[in-house]
Amino acid sequence: MTKQKFSRFLRFLRKEMALPKADLRLALRHPERTYDTLPMILWQYGLVTLSQLDQIFDWLERSLRPEV
Incomplete structure (x- = not known):
């Protein structure tokens, strides 16, 4: 992940x-x-719920797709 994407x-x-x-x-x-x-x-420390973890993974999947 690039610095820009991580930001x-x-x-x-x-x-x-x-x-x-x-x-x-x-x-x-x-x-x-x-x-x-x-x-x-974040999840292991109890800072996000499982539902939020799903949202995070969904966002990452959408955001990190290679642009066509």
Whole structure:
């Protein structure tokens, strides 16, 4: 994931998923964090519900599709 796409992803989490900055900072400090594991880290820490996790994966799938 490019830096630009990751920035869009973080913006989505803050604006549309209403995750507080403190929650994101906590998840981003995780030692095994990579861009693709962030949604699962958020869920494991109890920062998002399963329903929200589904929404996050849906957003990622739509947003990361190669442009034709």
